[in-house]
Amino acid sequence: MLRKLYKNISIFISLILIIVFAVGCQGAEGDNWDKLVKYLNDKGAVVYNGVDKSANNAKYTVTMKAIDEKTIQALYVFEYGDSNAIQTMYTRIDFTAELVKNESTAKLNGEAKTYILSAKSKEKGSCDWNIETYRPGDSPEWTDYNMSGNKVDGSPIDQNSEGRIKDTAVSVKRMTEGVDGILKKTGLEISMSDIGFAGYNT
Numbered sequence: 655m656l657r658k659l660y661k662n663i664s665i666f667i668s669l670i671l672i673i674v675f676a677v678g679c680q681g682a683e684g685d686n687w688d689k690l691v692k693y694l695n696d697k698g699a700v701v702y703n704g705v706d707k708s709a710n711n712a713k714y715t716v717t718m719k720a721i722d723e724k725t726i727q728a729l730y731v732f733e734y735g736d737s738n739a740i741q742t743m744y745t746r747i748d749f750t751a752e753l754v755k756n757e758s759t760a761k762l763n764g765e766a767k768t769y770i771l772s773a774k775s776k777e778k779g780s781c782d783w784n785i786e787t788y789r790p791g792d793s794p795e796w797t798d799y800n801m802s803g804n805k806v807d808g809s810p811i812d813q814n815s816e817g818r819i820k821d822t823a824v825s826v827k828r829m830t831e832g833v834d835g836i837l838k839k840t841g842l843e844i845s846m847s848d849i850g851f852a853g854y855n856t
Contacts, residue, residue, distance in 0.1 A: 716832020758786035775803030
């Protein structure tokens with residue numbers, strides 16, 4: 655009888671410890687999110703200057719800022735060429751992700767504009783991005799995507815044309831690398847998992 659009582663007490667204590675540990679972990683994650691929001695608010699915005707060595711040292715930027723206590727925005731920008739030049743090529747790609755505290759998905763929006771001689775195109779895409787399962791190299795799929803513009807001869811581009819942001823893998827990879835770089839730059843020991851990217855480093 656006494657042995658059974660000790661066993662029940664032992665089980666009860668184990669359950670209490672598990673609950674305390676779980677709550678403690680959640681509190682730590684929440685604390686890290688709050689620390690990051692405070693850091694971003696103090697800085698206004700933090701910029702990461704990236705170079706993609708696998709793509710002829712393409713340069714890009716990732717900017718993080720706090721929208722409010724529960725929302726952090728990450729903006730990726732890639733620009734190539736001179737937008738004011740004539741008879742040349744110019745392209746700009748913008749990806750924006752809104753990360754929400756304790757949410758496994760983020761709103762992802764992408765835009766691109768490209769000029770090649772007199773040809774022009776514009777693209778837009780949007781989706782709910784599952785950041786919890788994301789790993790570098792994955793390609794989130796747009797639930798809404800469209801492209802418009804004209805060819806060099808002035809005629810409209812073909813319907814169902816696909817441009818530079820249809821495949822999201824490269825832009826999203828650069829964006830998350832920039833976010834990870836900014837987290838390291840803070841010196842606050844905040845990980846990607848603390849802001850929702852549970853599978854990023856696994």
